[in-house]
Amino acid sequence: MALTGLDQFLKDDQILTGDADIKNYGRDWTKFFTPNAQAIVFPKSTEEVLELVKWARTTKTALVPSGGRTGLSGGAVAIQREVVVSFEKMNKILSYSDEDRIARVQAGVVTEDLQNFAFEKGQYFPVDFAAKGSSHIGGNIATNAGGVKVIRYGLMRDWVSSMTVVTGRGEVMELNNDLIKNASGYDLRHLMIGSEGTLGLVTEASIKFTRKPNDPLLFLVALNHLDNTMDVFKAFRDQTNLLAFEIYDELALQYVLKAQSNLSRPLETVAPFYLLIEVESEGDNSEEKVLSVFESCLEKEWLTDGILSQSDQQSKDLWAIRENITEACAHRTPYKNDVSVKISQVTPFLKDLDIVLKKEYPSSEVVWFGHVGDGNLHISILRPETMTPEEFYKSSQSIDDVVFSKVKEYGGSVSAEHGVGIIKKKHLNYTRSEAEISAMKAIKAFFDPDQILNPGKIFD
Ligand code: MLT
Ligand code: ZN
Numbered sequence: 001m002a003l004t005g006l007d008q009f010l011k012d013d014q015i016l017t018g019d020a021d022i023k024n025y026g027r028d029w030t031k032f033f034t035p036n037a038q039a040i041v042f043p044k045s046t047e048e049v050l051e052l053v054k055w056a057r058t059t060k061t062a063l064v065p066s067g068g069r070t071g072l073s074g075g076a077v078a079i080q081r082e083v084v085v086s087f088e089k090m091n092k093i094l095s096y097s098d099e100d101r102i103a104r105v106q107a108g109v110v111t112e113d114l115q116n117f118a119f120e121k122g123q124y125f126p127v128d129f130a131a132k133g134s135s136h137i138g139g140n141i142a143t144n145a146g147g148v149k150v151i152r153y154g155l156m157r158d159w160v161s162s163m164t165v166v167t168g169r170g171e172v173m174e175l176n177n178d179l180i181k182n183a184s185g186y187d188l189r190h191l192m193i194g195s196e197g198t199l200g201l202v203t204e205a206s207i208k209f210t211r212k213p214n215d216p217l218l219f220l221v222a223l224n225h226l227d228n229t230m231d232v233f234k235a236f237r238d239q240t241n242l243l244a245f246e247i248y249d250e251l252a253l254q255y256v257l258k259a260q261s262n263l264s265r266p267l268e269t270v271a272p273f274y275l276l277i278e279v280e281s282e283g284d285n286s287e288e289k290v291l292s293v294f295e296s297c298l299e300k301e302w303l304t305d306g307i308l309s310q311s312d313q314q315s316k317d318l319w320a321i322r323e324n325i326t327e328a329c330a331h332r333t334p335y336k337n338d339v340s341v342k343i344s345q346v347t348p349f350l351k352d353l354d355i356v357l358k359k360e361y362p363s364s365e366v367v368w369f370g371h372v373g374d375g376n377l378h379i380s381i382l383r384p385e386t387m388t389p390e391e392f393y394k395s396s397q398s399i400d401d402v403v404f405s406k407v408k409e410y411g412g413s414v415s416a417e418h419g420v421g422i423i424k425k426k427h428l429n430y431t432r433s434e435a436e437i438s439a440m441k442a443i444k445a446f447f448d449p450d451q452i453l454n455p456g457k458i459f460d
Contacts, residue, residue: 002038002059002061002081003015003017003038003039003083004059005055005058005059006039006041006052006055008051008055009048009051009052009055010041010042010043010048010052013042014041014042014043014044014048014089015039015040015041015042016039016040016041016042017038017039017040021040022035022036022037022038022039022040023035025037025040025066025069025078025084025086026040026064026077026078026079026084027069027076027077027078028069028070028071028072028074028075028076028077029069029070029071029072029131029326029330030071030072030073030074030077030421030422030423031330031333031389032074032333032389032390032393032423033074033077033079033422034079035077035078035079036078036079036080036081037064037078037081037082037083037084038081038082038083039083039084040066040083040084040085040086041083041084041085041086042086042088042089043085043087043089043090044089044090045090045203046164046166046172046203046204049085049166049201049203050166050170050172052083052085053166053167053168053170053201053452054170056083056450056452057168057170057450057452060450060452061082061083061452062080062081062082062083062451062452062453062454062455063082063083063084063085063201063452063453063454064076064077064078064082064083064084064085064197064454065085065087065138065142065197065201065453065454066078066084066085066086066087067087067107067108067135067136067137067138067139067140067142068110068111068131068134068135068136068139069134069139070131070134070135070139071139071143071418071419071421072336072338072418072423073338073415073418073419073420073421073422073423073424074421074422074423074457075142075143075196075197075419075420075421075422075454075457076139076197076421077421077422080456082455085201086108087106087107087108087136087138087203088108089108090106090107090108090138090203090204091106091108091109091110091113091136092105092106092109093105093106093109093113093114093117094106094204096117096121098121100161100178101123101208101209101210102161102178102206102207102208102209103117103118103125103206103207103209104204104205104206104207105137105204105205105206105207106203106204107136107137107138107141107201107202107203107204107205108136108137108138109136109137110132110133110134110135110136110137111127111128111129111131111132111133111135111136111137111140112132112133114137114207115128115132118209119212121209122212123209123210123211123212124209124210124211124212124213125159125207125209125210126149126152126153126159126210127140127145127147127149127153127155127156127159128147128148128149129145129146129147129148129323130322130323130324130325130326130327132147137205137207138202138203138205140156141156141160141163141192141193141202141205142193142194142195142196142197142202142419143156143194143196143417143418143419144156144157144193144194144417144419145417146371146374146376146416146417147371147417148244148246148322148323148371149243149244150371150374150376150417151242151243151244151245151371151373151374152213152241152242152243152244152280153210155417156193157190157193157194158208159207159208160189160193160205160206160207160208161176161178161205161206161207161208162174162175162176162177162178162179162189162205162206163175163176163189163192163202163204163205163206164202164203164204164205165192165199165200165201165202165203166200166201166203167199167200167447167448168199168200168447168448168449168450168451168452168453169446169447169448169449173188173200175187175188175189175192176189178206191443194419195458196419196420196421196454196457196458197453197454197457198444198448198453198454198455198457198458199443199444199447199448199453200447200453201453213243213280214280214281214282215280215281216243216278216279216280216281216315217278217279217280217281217286217287217290217308217309218276218277218278218279218308218309218314218315218318218319219275219276219277219278219279219290219294219306219307219308219309220266220267220274220275220276220277220306220307220309220318221274221275221277221294221297221303221305221306221307222267222269222271222273222274222303222304222305222306223247223271223272223273223274223275223302223303223304224271224272224273224301224304225272226272226273226347226350226351226354227347227351228302228303229247229273229275229346229347229350229372230343230346230347230372231297231300231302232275232277232297232302232303233245233343233372233373235293235296235297235302236277236279236293237373239289239293240279240280240289240290240293241279241280241282242277242278242279242280242373243278243279243280244276244277244278244371244373245275245276245277245278245371245372245373246275246276246277246322246369246370246371246372246373247273247274247275247276247368247369247370247372247377248273248274248276248321248322248325248367248368248369248370249272249273249274249367249368249369250270250271250272250273250274251365251366251367251368252325252328252329252367252368252369253265253274253321255325255328255329255367256321256324256325256328257321258328259324259327259328260320260321260324260328263317263320263321263324264317266307266317266318266321267305267306267307268305269304269305271304271305273368275372276318276319276321276322287308290308291308294306294308322369325367325369329367329380329382332365332382332383332385333383333389333392334367334380334381334382334383335380335381335383335392335393335396335399336378336379336380336418337377337378337379337380337381337403338370338376338377338378338415338416338417338418339376339377339379339403339404339407339412339413339414339415339416340374340375340376340377340412340413340416340417341375341407341410341411341412341413342375342411342412343375345375345410345411345412346372346375348410349406349407349410349412350377352406352409352410353379353403353406356402356406357379357381357402357403360399360402361381361399363384364381364382364384365381365382366379366380366381366382367379367380367382368380371416371417374416375412375416376416376417377416379403381396381399397426400426400427404427404430404431405430407430407431408430408431412431413431414427414428414430414431419458420457420458420459421457421458422456422457425456425457425458425459425460428458428459437459440458440459441459444459
């Protein structure tokens with residue numbers, strides 16, 4: 001039997017093969033694929049992961065690393081009889097050094113648990129996004145996760161001080177040893193971050209914390225023209241200490257309000273787009289200063305309305321609207337785009353894309369939202385209710401050509417933060433050169449000579 005030998009280093013309760021488990025652990029938040037794993041295993045230590053990789057090399061079994069399975073590119077789906085390696089049982093925060101301001105964690109620690117731990121220590125872990133309650137630190141590393149605070153704090157990459165990784169060669173590497181300065185050759189830590197489990201399995205990591213920001217001031221403002229998005233952005237960026245700068249459209253708001261009866265329309269004004277702008281307060285007259293930036297945007301008619309949150313509850317509700325967009329649209333199995341362009345290209349790119357999508361897909365419902373202050377847009381094309389998810393996925397391939405041609409024209413990326421996985425791999429060459437892709441394949445061949453680590457993800 002294909003799983004023979006696993007029982008040499010795993011106990012019975014560390015191996016699952018039931019249909020319901022295969023279905024559950026064999027998929028992520030992309031709902032276009034039918035899970036078809038042969039088993040799920042639950043290692044408890046780096047040593048067990050090492051044994052697993054050795055076993056996979058010997059038996060030529062493909063392994064799919066699995067965290068909170070909140071990915072949106074199919075990076076964690078198992079559809080070709082792979083063994084899923086769940087890090088659920090490696091969920092301990094192992095130690096904390098206040099002097100280094102670093103926590104050592106196992107890969108299966110949930111993002112929100114680490115955020116809470118940082119708070120308990122009087123510190124802050126700033127990688128933050130809607131799926132924080134389920135996503136794992138290991139998954140965040142594998143995808144170089146972004147989220148809603150990148151504008152101020154950067155990506156997951158910026159918070160990984162060191163890591164333990166088991167490569168596809170069956171070697172354990174300790175990368176960087178928590179050094180701030182380390183100019184001794186290639187930084188393999190950064191090669192592993194964002195490699196989507198194709199080079200190695202991250203088992204532990206040291207995560208940096210920072211000081212908690214001062215109380216935030218949160219605006220929700222109404223925007224009449226996409227053209228003014230970046231005017232507002234520049235005004236706030238240059239005159240305040242921005243923590244977040246997010247956009248969503250009226251359709252996104254309508255879906256959230258339909259799905260969440262506890263939330264209400266935040267402004268009287270109905271506008272085509274809304275911006276959620278969070279700013280760190282600084283000193284006594286901070287509110288006045290930030291309000292004057294907002295008022296100058298109103299005077300210039302870049303904005304038509306807006307509110308400054310007056311309570312923690314109001315801020316929670318305003319954030320809840322933004323963070324619930326994905327879930328509120330999930331029943332329409334959206335075809336999701338996660339593209340980026342540099343800041344100076346955002347306005348022309350958005351306008352151009354809007355024209356092209358309206359022309360090519362006049363009857364499609366398109367939900368626009370995302371981290372526009374990072375140049376990162378999520379464009380979700382909703383499945384017509386008359387189509388099955390499979391039919392819609394197939395028909396969406398032509399949308400990709402339209403969207404990614406524009407992304408290429410504007411010098412952007414086909415994936416800003418969700419990763420390539422299966423869904424974007426056909427279009428990787430739109431924004432990465434042939435030379436880059438062949439270098440990536442050579443790196444893959446070195447670290448994973450038997451093609452056992454997440455094969456078929458990023459590229460074939
Ligand atoms: C978000 O920004 O809410 C996430 O990236 C999820 C998504 O794009 O659906
Ligand atoms: Zn996002």
